[in-house]
Amino acid sequence: MRDNLNMQGWPDRRLLDLLKVEIPIIQAPMAGSDSVELARAVSSTGALGSLGCALLTPDDVREAVRALRRDTARPFNLNFFCHTMEAPDAAAMERWKEFLRPHYERLGLDIERIAEGRLRLPFNERMCAVVEEARPEVVSFHFGLPAPNLVERLKRQGIKILSSATTVREAKWLESHGCDVIIAQGVEAGGHRGMFLETNIATQVGLFALLPQVRDAVSVPVIAAGGIADARGVVAAFALGASGVQLGTAYLFCPEAKVSAMYRRALEQAEDSGTALTNLFSGRPARGIFNRYLQESGPIADAAPPFPYAATYVAPLRATSERTGSPDYMQLLAGQAARLAKAMSADELTRRLAAEVLERSC
Secondary structure (H helix, E strand, O other): OOOOOOOOOOOOOHHHHHHOOOOOEEEOOOOOOOOHHHHHHHHOOOOEEEEEOOOOOHHHHHHHHHHHHHOOOOOEEEEEEOOOOOOOOHHHHHHHHHHHHHHHHHOOOOHHHOOOOOOOOOOOHHHHHHHHHHOOOEEEEEOOOOOHHHHHHHHHOOOEEEEEEOOHHHHHHHHHOOOOEEEEEOOOOOEEOOOOOOOOHHHOOOHHHHHHHHHHHOOOOEEEEOOOOOHHHHHHHHHOOOOEEEEOHHHHOOOOOOOOHHHHHHHHHOOOOOEEEEOOOOOOOEEEEOOHHHHHHOOOOOOOOOOOOOHHHHHHHHHHHHHOOOOOOOOOEOOOOHHHOOOOOHHHHHHHHHHHHHHHOO
16 A cells, blocks of 8 residues: 555546645535535545535534634635525425325324425525635535626636536536536436436436546546445546546545434445435435335425425424434435445545555556
8 A cells, every 4th residue: 555645646637736635536515414524534634525515604604614724724625506596386385295295194293384494595695705705725516507707706716616517518518617627427426416407317327428428528627426435436437537536425434424323324224226316305306315205205206396495394304204213204315336335534534545546556
């Protein structure tokens, strides 16, 4: 095993030089499950730690940046959603309530007494001002990019912009709209699909078919994401043209991740065919572990209102399920390669991955 992980052994240094990192591994942002401690541990190795900010307020982001910078000067990534807010009409919300009513009744809940919760907002002027003030080295987006003027404001601060593409068409669009790096998100990936031009999940592409096509279509560096959990996947991604890799589910096994004991147990027991793409939690397709809710309702429902409005009426089901010690209605986001992951600290996982990749590349 090589002692120096920051050597010239990486097959493509473009990402390293662009993002000012030493290891071309990115810990995926996972809003609600990642943490400042996780991002800081990964960045401390010379890789890129990330913090999902989709559930955070501007003040939360300020505090998180202060905490990230408290013990390290290494680069880190802040991630935001940039969806459009298309409020459903009353009839659509009634259809969703009727769809969910049997589940509410099973848990002894009254769907008519649910108050509106705080919705996940897209990246906006207020959040942009916070990020300009914080000046992280990297900002990444999901569901495309925010308004061009917001992208330009970030770039004027020297911030590098990343975003996810699920097809070649999306990758080319991102490059033409100012993205510095494209994340090629294969259908194996856990969490929300980054789809923004595409709408048909049936035609979503696996990583090792998508990656070389994206690499051929754009001139910026490409990060491979989806189904990578060990050194074999990293080496294969580099062979297909990736400049870096992004891992999410593998980092959920680390003690720094904010996952409950039930979530962790579900991850440990996940099989290769144990996940599905579902819109039952947020209204957007996301890959998670198959449970009773998905099995009984079918993972995709036409009744689901658009993201993020579906989540309001699902939140009580999730909360009750977790409180009563049942995974039946929990949102257990995970990718298809969960069974390849091993529990260890985030810095150990990152260093071990990097060392094994360099050994295999000799």
